Amino acid sequence: xxxxxxxxxxxxxxxxxxxxxxxxxxxxxxxxxxxxxxxxxxxxxxxxxxxxxxxxxxxxxxxxxxxxxxxxxxxxxxxxxxxxxxxxxxxxxxxxxxxxxxxxxxxxxxxxxxxxxxxxxxxxxxxxxxxxxxxxxxxxxxxxxxxxxxxxxxxxxxxxxxxxxxxxxxxxxxxxxxxxxxxxxxxxxxxxxxxxxxxxxxxxxxxxxxxxxxxxxxxxxxxxxxxxxxxxxxxxxx
Numbered sequence: 026x027x028x029x030x031x032x033x034x035x036x037x038x039x040x041x042x043x044x045x046x047x048x049x050x051x052x053x054x055x056x057x058x059x060x061x062x063x064x065x066x067x068x069x070x071x072x073x074x075x076x077x078x079x080x081x082x083x084x085x086x087x088x089x090x091x092x093x094x095x096x097x098x099x100x101x102x103x104x105x106x107x108x109x110x111x112x113x114x115x116x117x118x119x120x121x122x123x124x125x126x127x128x129x130x131x132x133x134x135x136x137x138x139x140x141x142x143x144x145x146x147x148x149x150x151x152x153x154x155x156x157x158x159x160x161x162x163x164x165x166x167x168x169x170x171x172x173x174x175x176x177x178x179x180x181x182x183x184x185x186x187x188x189x190x191x192x193x194x195x196x197x198x199x200x201x202x203x204x205x206x207x208x209x210x211x212x213x214x215x216x217x218x219x220x221x222x223x224x225x226x227x228x229x230x231x232x233x234x235x236x237x238x239x240x241x242x243x244x245x246x247x248x249x250x251x252x253x254x255x256x257x258x259x260x261x262x263x
Contacts, residue, residue, distance in 0.1 A: 055129030072111020
């Protein structure tokens with residue numbers, strides 16, 4: 026391979042190593058070309074790309090990409106499954122089933138989110154249920170505590186509403202007045218009865234006093250205008 030070709034391969038591997046979420050490494054020694062192509066096609070269905078890589082070039086790419094965890098897996102013939110947006114569980118299942126059926130493919134290990142995983146860890150990953158089932162289980166584990174919490178929070182409120190309704194029914198059964206909005210009393214008609222009666226009594230008393238004063242004045246005037254008795258008139262003539 027020419028130097029320029031090697032540089033191109035290293036640059037391509039470096040980019041793929043940087044962007045991959047999961048790397049599963051296997052020894053493909055003993056597989057035929059047809060079997061290897063069959064594995065590639067199956068992995069493509071799960072969003073992974075299987076590449077046969079030379080260890081020397083892959084080491085350079087791993088060092089450039091900062092994936093040092095991959096270095097210890099680069100021994101012997103190496104095939105790497107690059108998982109970007111695919112299903113890593115399905116990819117692990119496919120490789121594990123190929124290893125069982127052919128008895129030639131051998132799992133070496135993996136790098137998940139930058140962390141090294143042993144071959145046994147890859148087999149455990151392959152034993153997990155599909156991603157859809159896992160999402161359902163995780164969602165159920167999250168929703169169940171929230172549902173219980175909502176029940177605990179809403180139960181006292183429901184009890185309080187029940188107590189209020191029961192108290193209202195009890196008051197209505199006892200003949201108590203139903204609550205209703207009361208209009209504000211008119212300022213002109215809102216005076217209490219005792220105050221109104223007292224005002225009326227004062228007006229009557231004032232009127233009586235005015236009548237008495239008028240009668241006294243009239244009596245005084247009549248007395249001053251009367252003629253003196255006859256005896257007094259005769260004395261005055263003498």
